[in-house]
Each structure stands twice: as structure tokens, then as C-alpha cells.
Amino acid sequence: MSETTRTTTDAPSGVGVGGPQDVVEVGPGATGPQDAGGLDARRVSWSVDGRLILDGVDCTAPTGAVSGLLGPNGSGKSTLLRVLAGVRAPSAGAAGDAAQVRFEGTDLLALPRRRRARVLALVEQDASTDLPLSVLDAVLLGRIPHRALLAGDSARDREVATAALARAGMAAFADREVATLSGGERQRVHLARALAQEPALLLLDEPTNHLDIAAQLDTMRVLRDLAHDGVTVLAALHDLNLAAQTCDHVVVLADGRVVAAGDVRDVLVPDVLDPVYGVRSDVLVHPRTGRPVLTFAPQD
Numbered sequence: 265m266s267e268t269t270r271t272t273t274d275a276p277s278g279v280g281v282g283g284p285q286d287v288v289e290v291g292p293g294a295t296g297p298q299d300a301g302g303l304d305a306r307r308v309s310w311s312v313d314g315r316l317i318l319d320g321v322d323c324t325a326p327t328g329a330v331s332g333l334l335g336p337n338g339s340g341k342s343t344l345l346r347v348l349a350g351v352r353a354p355s356a357g358a359a360g361d362a363a364q365v366r367f368e369g370t371d372l373l374a375l376p377r378r379r380r381a382r383v384l385a386l387v388e389q390d391a392s393t394d395l396p397l398s399v400l401d402a403v404l405l406g407r408i409p410h411r412a413l414l415a416g417d418s419a420r421d422r423e424v425a426t427a428a429l430a431r432a433g434m435a436a437f438a439d440r441e442v443a444t445l446s447g448g449e450r451q452r453v454h455l456a457r458a459l460a461q462e463p464a465l466l467l468l469d470e471p472t473n474h475l476d477i478a479a480q481l482d483t484m485r486v487l488r489d490l491a492h493d494g495v496t497v498l499a500a501l502h503d504l505n506l507a508a509q510t511c512d513h514v515v516v517l518a519d520g521r522v523v524a525a526g527d528v529r530d531v532l533v534p535d536v537l538d539p540v541y542g543v544r545s546d547v548l549v550h551p552r553t554g555r556p557v558l559t560f561a562p563q564d
């Protein structure tokens with residue numbers, strides 16, 4: 265655990281996960297309340313049928329970095345991404361606190377939908393397209409926020425969409441009907457549609473879940489390239505090793521609360537992971553990258 269580890273409890277660093285007061289902000293990738301750069305969400309709550317699904321989540325994603333949103337099934341990752349993207353309105357928190365979602369200092373929740381869509385794109389998990397669209401036309405949907413109402417595609421729209429398809433490795437599929445694609449191919453088209461939006465903030469919900477290992481690495485390389493170009497990327501991921509190898513910063517959710525956040529080397533440790541996932545983990549160090557490599561066993 266790095267010397268920059270901060271906890272809001274008296275528990276040893278990285279230990280004591282489980283409650284809202286137990287958030288661990290660790291490592292050089294951690295961003296504190298004073299940091300206005302990147303994505304900075306505070307007190308995000310969401311409830312349905314009287315059940316609190318997100319409970320006062322504070323979540324940051326630094327500019328020009330790939331951040332991973334981690335946590336077990338049902339911990340609230342998709343819900344959080346939807347609230348951050350403005351697809352779902354946040355609920356009042358337990359203490360009646362209003363949520364705040366800022367990106368580079370701008371209040372995203374206050375932006376009209378169309379303007380927000382010029383800032384951020386969301387790639388949803390298993391997003392489906394029932395419309396009989398070609399791949400290129402599906403990707404061109406990402407250009408809608410950038411053009412005048414009722415205007416058709418411009419030459420630039422087609423140029424950007426074609427480049428987005430190429431970046432997602434789907435250039436050869438431009439004329440195919442989306443309905444005929446495999447799950448993995450469709451997932452890449454959704455990524456291309458989001459890239460065509462030219463977002464400064466890209467939110468993705470399990471962008472690699474249908475992909476083979478080479479395609480997973482390829483998608484993560486695209487995300488890293490985008491981050492290198494200054495895009496802020498936040499991706500919900502289940503594969504902790506993929507997160508360890510590709511993310512700069514990670515946020516761990518459990519039961520709708522953030523239990524740890526910071527640099528992967530500091531957060532992906534047994535003290536954090538074992539209670540959250542109910543497993544026994546071991547962490548090795550990758551000989552080439554110096555990043556964590558994780559193995560898991562059931563808890564006895």
C-alpha cells in the first residue's frame with residue numbers, strides 16, 4: 265500500500281471495507297475533493313420501489329485516464345453509469361443531499377440532453393438495435409447531437425463515422441445489417457457509435473463481455489489510445505486482471521457504495537477484494553509491466 269493511502273476510518277489502510285465511511289482513497293490515481301478535473305460525482309443515490317440501489321456514491325475519473333468501475337453482480341455499476349450519463353435521474357440521498365455530477369467543472373445534470381450528448385457517450389451493456397440499420401447507419405446515429413435538427417448526414421459526419429468504425433475494428437462491416445452481426449461484432453459497433461459522438465467523457469458498461477481475448481485487448485487498447493488523446497474513460501469491468509493491466513484508476517462498488525478508489529496497484533489487493541467478492545485472492549506482480557496479476561480461490 266502506498267504512502268499516499270488515505271482512509272476516513274481508523275482502520276489499517278485498505279482494510280475495513282463495507283460502509284460508506286470506509287472508503288479507501290489510495291495511490292497517485294486517487295483524486296480528492298479539491299480536484300475539479302475529469303469526472304467528479306458526489307452523493308449519487310438512486311432508489312427503486314423503496315430500495316436504495318446507490319447510496320451516496322462519490323466517484324471520480326481523472327482526465328485522460330482509463331478508470332475501471334468494479335464490483336460484484338448487483339453492486340450498482342450499470343445504475344451508476346446510467347445516472348452519470350443522465351439516462352436516470354438521481355434520487356435524493358438518505359440525508360436529502362442532492363447529487364452533483366461535474367465534468368471538467370461543468371454540471372452535467374444541468375445540461376440539456378443534446379448538449380450533454382456532445383460531451384459524453386454511454387455504451388450500454390447488451391444494447392440492442394432492432395431497427396433494420398446498416399452498420400454505418402447505426403454508427404451515424406452517434407452524429408445526431410452534432411447536427412442541426414432534421415438535417416441529414418454531412419460529409420464530415422460520414423468521415424467521422426467511418427473513422428470510428430475503423431478504430432473499433434469494424435470497417436469491413438460497414439454495409440452489413442446490424443441484426444446479422446454476432447454479439448461481439450455488435451458490441452464493437454456500439455463502441456464505434458459512441459466514438460462517432462466524439463465524446464470527451466466515455467462511459468462503458470462491460471465493453472468486453474462478448475469479446476474473445478484478442479478482441480478484449482484490442483478494445484482496451486482503443487480505450488487507452490482515447491485516454492492518451494485526452495478522453496476521460498470510465499468502464500465497468502468484471503475481469504479484474506483486465507482492469508489491472510489496462511486501468512490507471514479503479515473505483516470499487518459494493519452494495520451501492522464506493523468501498524475503495526485509487527491506483528490499481530493499491531486497490532487491487534486482498535484486503536479490498538476478498539471481503540467485496542467473498543473470495544481469497546493472491547496478488548503477483550507482472551514481471552514486465554509491474555502491474556498486479558490476480559488469482560482467486562473460494563473462501564473456506
Ligand SMILES: Nc1ncnc2c1ncn2[C@@H]1O[C@H](COP(=O)(O)OP(=O)(O)OP(=O)(O)O)[C@@H](O)[C@H]1O
Nearest residue numbers: 312313317335336337338339340341342343344500
Ligand atoms: N429498474 C429496476 N428495478 C428494480 N431493481 C433494479 C432496477 N434497476 C436495477 N435494479 C437492481 O439494482 C441492483 C444493481 O443493479 P445494477 O445493474 O446496477 O448492478 P451491476 O453492478 O451493474 O450488476 P452486474 O454486474 O450483474 O451487471 C440490482 O440488485 C438490480 O436488480
